[in-house]
């Protein structure tokens with residue numbers, strides 16, 4: 001049998017099968033749709049790497065910290081823990097507006113963390129001198145240090161807390 005004859009027979013068989021069983025038409029339609037959507041897909045297969053936002057390490061006074069409470073344009077949240085500033089923006093569910101620990105955002109949270117309390121009276125007025133925490137008990141210092149380790153392992157350390165000018 002010649003090649004041309006074999007092809008003709010195959011095509012005839014296919015056509016007969018299509019005529020006999022309408023399910024084949026549905027399968028062809030689905031196949032065509034899949035091929036078409038794959039071919040016309042404009043999304044690149046490899047996504048470009050996105051560089052994380054850069055935050056320069058610097059000193060912040062308590063007043064400098066205030067705007068970083070999650071309400072700003074970029075929603076950035078900073079928080080001081082025992083003299084170190086952490087960028088806790090990715091914990092916005094905790095510290096962002098309406099979050100359970102929103103009081104800490106843009107503030108020195110040290111006393112609250114030492115006392116395991118997020119009450120407002122745990123915060124020092126940002127216009128005043130930095131809380132020296134001199135009255136903390138051994139247990140409270142331990143609590144603060146444990147929190148400090150938690151923050152250091154989870155968030156970016158972006159600066160130091162210094163006195164207002």
Ligand code: HEM
Nearest residue numbers: 088091094100101112113114115116117118119147150154
């Ligand atoms: C009513 C009692 C409390 C409950 C049920 C509670 C619940 C939680 C839960 C479920 C987490 C998330 C833990 C995780 O996924 O790592 C968390 C984290 C945290 N909690 Fe509480 N908490 C309570 C009280 C407090 C208090 C009084 C403070 C005050 C210092 C506090 C400060 C924090 C902080 C700083 C975090 C870490 C958030 C982070 O990883 O950025 N919590 N809490």
